[in-house]
Amino acid sequence: MLGITSVLPVPLTIILVIIVVVCAFVLFLQHRGIATTAPGPFAWPVFGNLLSLGKKPHEYLTSLRSVYGDVYQIKMGSHTTVVINGLKAMKQACIKQAEDFAGRPNFYSFHYIANGKSMGFSDYGPRWKLHRRIAQNALANFTNKRHNPIEEDIIQEAEFLTANFLSTPGKPVNPHNEIYLSVGNIICALCFGKRYRRDDPDFMQLVKNNDEFMAFAGAGNPVDIMPWMRHFTKRSFNKFVSILETMNKFSLKKRQEHLDTYNPMNMRDVTDALIKMTEDISEEEKSSVGLTDEHILITVQELIGAGFDTIASTLQWSVLFMATNAEYQDMVHAEIRKVVGMDRFPSMDDYSSLPFTEACIMETMRHSCIFPFALPHSTTKDTELNGVFIKAKTLVFLNLWSINYDKEIFPDPTVFNPYRFLDSDGNVNRSAVDLFMPFGAGKRRCPGEPLGRMELFLFFTTMMQRCKFNVIRGRVPVVDSKYGLTLKPKDFEVYVSARI
Template sequence: MFGAVASLFDVHLSSLSPLLCVCVIILLVCFILSRSPAGRGDNAPPGPWGWPVIGNLPQLGKKPHVTLTQLRKKYGDVYKITLGSRQTVVLNGLYTIKQALVKQAEEFAGRPDFYSFKFIGNGKSMGFGDYGPRWKMHRRLAQNALAGCINKKTNPIEESIVSEAEVLVSNLLASNGAPVNPHNEIYLSVGNIICALCFGKRYKRDDPDFLQLIRMNDEFMAFAGAGNPVDIMPWVRFFTFRSFNTFVGILNTMTAFCVKKQKEHLDTYDPAVARDVTDLLIRAVQETPDEEKEAVGLTDEHILTTVQELIGAGFDTIASTLQWSVLFMMAYPDHQDKVYEEISSNVALTGTLDLEDMNNLPFTEACLLEIMRHSCIFPFALPHSTTKDTSLKNYHIPDKTLIFVNMWSVSHDEDLFPDPDRFDPYRFLDDTGRRIDKAKTEFFLPFGVGRRRCPGEQLAKMELFLFFATMMLKCKFESPLGVAPVIDSKYGLTLKPVDFTVVVTKRQPKDIK
């Protein structure tokens, strides 16, 4: 969002007409008056001054998560910025965020009334929908459907992940030692798990339906990552309607794709056999009494739209984290070797991993935790909104205030993680070095916290471990020509690593330097 908005104002003052200059002066005067103590309120959070119309947007730079974390040092854990015309409160630090999202959960569980949110899932989205009775029922039904598909006794999703991880390894090794960008293969494999979860089948790499799904997700993430200026400056819609219409077109195509899959499922639906999430959502539609749904305003479309949300939520986050894992292991070969040694000592090279193996692989788990902490791919989560007038840290926060939850400030907090920019898996191990220090895992929030905590957390942990451990067991990742890799991110809806290439070779027994 920040980058897209900044580009709208890349103009020189010399090009402004005299009339426009007068308008700017008037706006500036109004802005100064609005920033007077009386206008701000006695108990309003502190914060930096911003420009008229655009607020603090130009100050955020290319890495807003870093900028807002630096502002924490000056203004504290609760401060206010202005995004376009939206007064926004930024929450920083583990204890402040938990206070708001856990202890005052009802008051901070809302979603802002962003213009773009009205078009996601035809306005029936759970993740982007506001908090209330309808949301609570929708969330419960979605969680039940997801739980029914990750239960090993009823649905073999773990087997699908293990099998797909083997495919990923095979395709990476097919590069035969030539430098390769792992992005595509990782995304195809993660996409196949989403398909197995939602539609009950994995696809071949050249399947038209599968490729369409991948393409739509990439296009959606590209637009979402650039941001929708209309959400914070509604008047911008008159200047960006072509771009926004393209965004809506992508959403409509995704909806049509999922509706097609739903119809295919309805034609072969058997209430006694749940093949996937789509079947379980159909069951929820049929088994939930109409009077219960009508009482909270929940429709069948709300329930079935959950499939689209799972695709969006479970795709890019997992794939981006796995890309980071390859980059960090390439950058720190000693850690990579130690992970391999630990896994190979517990699992035969010709064997496959099981989720239960995680209990015997503390350093492997510690590496994965440190990758998630360091990369912090979702630095702000999705924006929250207050559901009523409230207060936090003695600051008054009005109803429907836009809330940014700065997760980066938690994962890079010097008090919780000394020298936070250093990649150090040992920080998650106890003093013996043989067990995960459970207390340390509570110090960062990769899946969020509170009412909006990620409902797919269990599935995500399963995918990340099985993909990561399988790659580390079967592959050796090295930097091309011995050049130290660049560890940097591209800002968007999620933080992705800057494009990189890696040399992938097959691991051999005792393959340790």
Template sequence: MSRLVELSATILASPLSFLLLLVLGYLLIVFKRKDSKGNSSSSPSPYPSPPGPWGVPLLGNLLQLTQKPHRKLTEYQKQYGDVYQIMMGSRPAVILNGFNTAWKACVKQADEFAGRPDFYTFKVIGNGKSMGFGDYGKRWKMHRRIAQNALSTFANKRVNPIEDIIANEANVLVTHLLKEGKKPFNPHNEIYLSVGNIICAICFGKRYQRDDPDFLKLVELNDTFMAYAAAGNPVDILPWTRPLLTRSLNKFVGILEIMNKFCAKKQQEHLDTYTPDVMRDVTDILIRTVQETPEEEKEEAGLTDEHILTTVQELIGAGFDTISSTLQWSVLYLMTHKLVQERAHREIERVVGLERDPLMEDLAKLPYTEAVILEVMRHSCIFPLALPHSTTRDTTLNGFFIPKDTLVLINLWSVNRDGEVFADPERFYPDRFLDDSGSINREMAEKFLPFGAGRRRCPGEQLAKMEVFLFIATIIQKCRFEVPEGQQPSLDSKYGLTLKPVDFETCVFARV
């Protein structure tokens, strides 16, 4: 969104171009409004279009969204209800708010809301062969099934062959955090390197040294990528700005090329050493899928071998940033909420002890630690608007008509901040997830959707839950985090595809 504000300033600086764009923008908005009232060409509807705020010509409501669009969109909910419409530039976007409405759209009307918009950036990602950013249909279904199968070989509800690797890496993280020690430091890189090693172990069967140049580059590029891919990028919603933005667009394409190269190199190494008898990692499983899926089946779904192999790159991107952001938030909340940190540590000390590492089977006996994790995920809400959805056909929701191919944003922030469900929602308070007997209140835990819902629900959920628990339980068991003297860390976030904390420093002390 900040790029939008800069861009607007440049445009407004020239009166003639501003006047021209004003007229053009007005016409576009009138046209689009009519279209979306509309009762799209094919199906006149007796239902009204969703209500919404009036925007300015050309930019629609973009400037009203500010640097924190999720917060502004949640404010609009109070005024316009759970389903309303804004103009993102010249493009109408329907915003879905609150648990019930999000659930209705994603689960009860799953097929209708499972599309992805035809964003320019989405087409560039993975050379247009991405599953997560690709549109809903036969090809997507097959692609998703293949990706989900490959992933679940390493992490599913019954067996966790990856558990030991995560537990080891959590200990490596502890060693590095403690090495940085008592002087203030930013834990960002240490966390990213450890989490990156897990997803690289799953996808490439290999962990990296912390000074490996390829690996360090991947960490460095990730933040820029995430900032660019967020909903509200001018090149996606104001297509006429593309010529003005070629520099930043080329930078984005450059980042993707470096990521592609990194994965292509690993894939080639795998192809050179592949044997069908031993499945070393996700890449091997995908190579086997390419070889075993009949050509007619792939052809019928429009799926190429390249699509299948792009999956690795996608899982690396998705599995890397999400967990790292969640762990960064965890350190920030723990050090700023000393009593929470101490109580979780005491629970782990009592149940697991200080000698052995926490295991997945301990989770059921650590309700307070689990409540801390749930509260970190609720309060930080790293995916405030999920990934942008799109309608696959004309539909209605809560009595409003929504035409096919409408951009739909699922406002997960509004779900997590719903005061009716989560009393005093701005407060960080893990106890809200415990019932009177001190166990997890499952009904409450299911009232927010950190992994989305329905067809597009996160396929990495099981892996994510395992990683987050093992990392957090291990660092709480072995470290104490403190706010550096004289500093007042903010719980504010930086907006991007995922919300990250603003840079902060911590001091880490050994518990044992």
């Protein structure tokens, strides 16, 4: 049989060969020179797609999923950014290809957080792995035991919180401050071994530090996505650095207090546990990956930042959802009253016996989706996802909002409905719980998840046991978020009355 080239004129044969060679060369350049082959919207010079994001970037980027699919690209200033959407693509990236997507971008501001020795903001590699293992082990000493001191601290703080809510009967209450301070006190108990009075100078300083950091971080650092902006935003960025320096000084002060009184036979808190890690891990192992004692000890500062705003915001959402869904609030109280009674406060022993209560907590996390993009990721090597090429060191956004508000997974996603997490027998449907990722997934999954779940359960059940939250007639709160580093509910007030 004759080949196709034997019946074609020579010039046409040459043209076909040239076309094949050019196509192959173009494909080579795609995989060599560009960040990704993912589709995406037109991007303007300099600003990219920033001007299109609007006040609710999570909603805008989710809307692009229907146009470009689960893996598409946008331009964040000078950064080509891959946005991953949907449960299937997210699990493929974060779990099945976990190492490929476990990196952190080399953002300018990240070099200043925790003196550049952060675990959460550092890139993936041997040093990060050891740092992560140390942090997880330190946390596990105080959160993973069957009975542990931190649970008792949370129960006592939850009792104090509800008493404060009920201290001004008949007056409108904005739950933000009291919840924020109570959650902050649990972080203090975990990291520093004690809860503080509300007016304690150290506690007030810690709260102030965190407030200032969240306010600045929530506004975003334009230098991260447009590096040239640092020449025009020096005053603003210097303020950010000043906030970080204040946080560092506070951490150094608390660390020195622990070093002065440290006893390896008496682990008082996570700070002590981290000090012990610096002694137990050999200098050879640390130096082999470039980890220093400073890396290890500064982890306390990260735990404070990570565990403060996220839990407090979720609890604020829970009050809002209960106040605006009175029938569910009454059902939660009735379940707690039946299982726990009113003569004692709820404990973790009650967890498995309160399925409707747990379902309401899960629905609060789904509906609020306080961390719609998690922290930014980056690829650690050239890889592919859903047939799309993504170059190493490419910025990646994990769009968790696209999962929580996926109509195929969660019908009527804008409706608060705890029954979506229950089976026909009224038990928690674990398969439904696995359909979203409130604490992330894969290598970068939140190491404080056990503590976070404990806090949410104990604070929520105690509030629902002791308090009834009612909307104020004529001032029904708007169930909506304000965008920042986390999604917080817009300010609202409720009436709080005692359950008897």
